[in-house]
Amino acid sequence: MLELRLVQGSLLKKVLDAIKDLVNDANFDCSSSGFSLQAMDSSHVALVALLLRAEGFELYRCDRNISMGMNLGNMAKMLRCAGNDDIITIKADDGSDTVTFMFESPTQDKISDFEMKLMDIDSEHLGIPDAEYQAIVRMPSAEFAKICKDLATIGDTVVISVTKEGVKFSTRGDTASANVVLRQNTTVDKPEDATVIEMTEPVSLTFALRYMNSFTKATPLSGTVTISLSSELPVVVEYKVAEMGYIRFYLAPKIEEDEDETKPEV
């Protein structure tokens, strides 16, 4: 028996909007510690990891570990039927091949339940090793989204270069090239607006903007995003899910074999 009650149901709606474009089908794994998901995107290039800790739910009952395969598009459609202030409860009986989402309006005058068939999905649960990163950038998530969107109008890849002074996002296209430099800046009114760089070593890596722009679908979840970079390691783009956990996106850097063709540094 599984029963998870989340008063701030809009969080779950946002989580699904954040990953449904990247991943079609995935297993949600439920254990006593929390509700999580790990999946490769459909082209097997990026990886998304979601964790919602048990403590973040108003009620969390999970008698035994269970893996529920869902089509994230259908799940997102269903969640769109919930009001933004609704309380969402996820229920599954032991041995059942369905999951039920219950939506309660704040006044309790409207109660909806949506039952969805579960799917069998081959999951390849990768252990993601903890790593030390050469540079970790924390910045306003909306700023990061705008930069990725802007640069994608010029080129296909972005070079992210971090130094003590700041972080530079560069791209180059056929007819134009662009660089956006953000200075480290911690003297802001709201901590959310800060751009903070923790760095042991300067680093410069290249990524496909297409995936970055998928990751930024998670922007509504958090005012800040954390970008962790190391040579030879996938970048981690992380959005906190209020008090509950996170969504992390992993993407391997491009290896620049042919400088003339692919090096966006201007």
Add this chain to the structure above:
Amino acid sequence: MLELRLVQGSLLKKVLDAIKDLVNDANFDCSSSGFSLQAMDSSHVALVALLLRAEGFELYRCDRNISMGMNLGNMAKMLRCAGNDDIITIKADDGSDTVTFMFESPTQDKISDFEMKLMDIDSEHLGIPDAEYQAIVRMPSAEFAKICKDLATIGDTVVISVTKEGVKFSTRGDTASANVVLRQNTTVDKPEDATVIEMTEPVSLTFALRYMNSFTKATPLSGTVTISLSSELPVVVEYKVAEMGYIRFYLAPKIEEDEDETKPEV
């Protein structure tokens, strides 16, 4: 000679937006008592009845009964040329085969008139008998529209079940099923937000969501909708047209022959 002056011209615009998707061509019937329309939808499944009473017009002159056949799409297009605050006057001369719509801006600085050819339309004016209904539900029209839209993402039909406690809308599709329960609730801030059930007998009927979703195009006309249900009778979905009359949509229930295939009750 026919001359009808309607200060709140936006009402007529909304009325046409509400029915133009359902009915292509129809006769507007004008008598000393009012301006009305009755027509089957193009697939001959649903019926729409409109009444705008003479008293609702600021000027109402109709020397003799007249039936004016119009293409509702063209009429809606024409009305879209009127400003939302415009005064609309409908004029037709005796024996003429045209109708004229005149739009006056509130300041009288802009006066437009659009003349449209009338059509000959076979009308089959059905007498709609007054009936006693087993259950009448009054609820916020936006809520009804959202429920019909949400359920249509899952299935094709909705079962509406009314008991003293509330009204339940249910559907079932290939991969999911859903129930939305609204509790009777009269203790709300605005009377429009109430859900009120008058019932002599519990009733449960099945309808095609496609038509329900056409009916909800009338939502902008009124904050509330009234749904009248009886076994064996078409449901009536009624939207009041402010102080003037109503739009009523009629739809026959589906007979559930094959329970396994069509019964959406979970």
Add this chain to the structure above:
DNA sequence: GCCCTAGTAG
């Protein structure tokens, strides 16, 4: 032509 989505305004 219709649906869905994104953006804006209240």
Add this chain to the structure above:
DNA sequence: CTACTAGGGC
């Protein structure tokens, strides 16, 4: 946060 509007895609 909801509703409405405008724009783009199917």
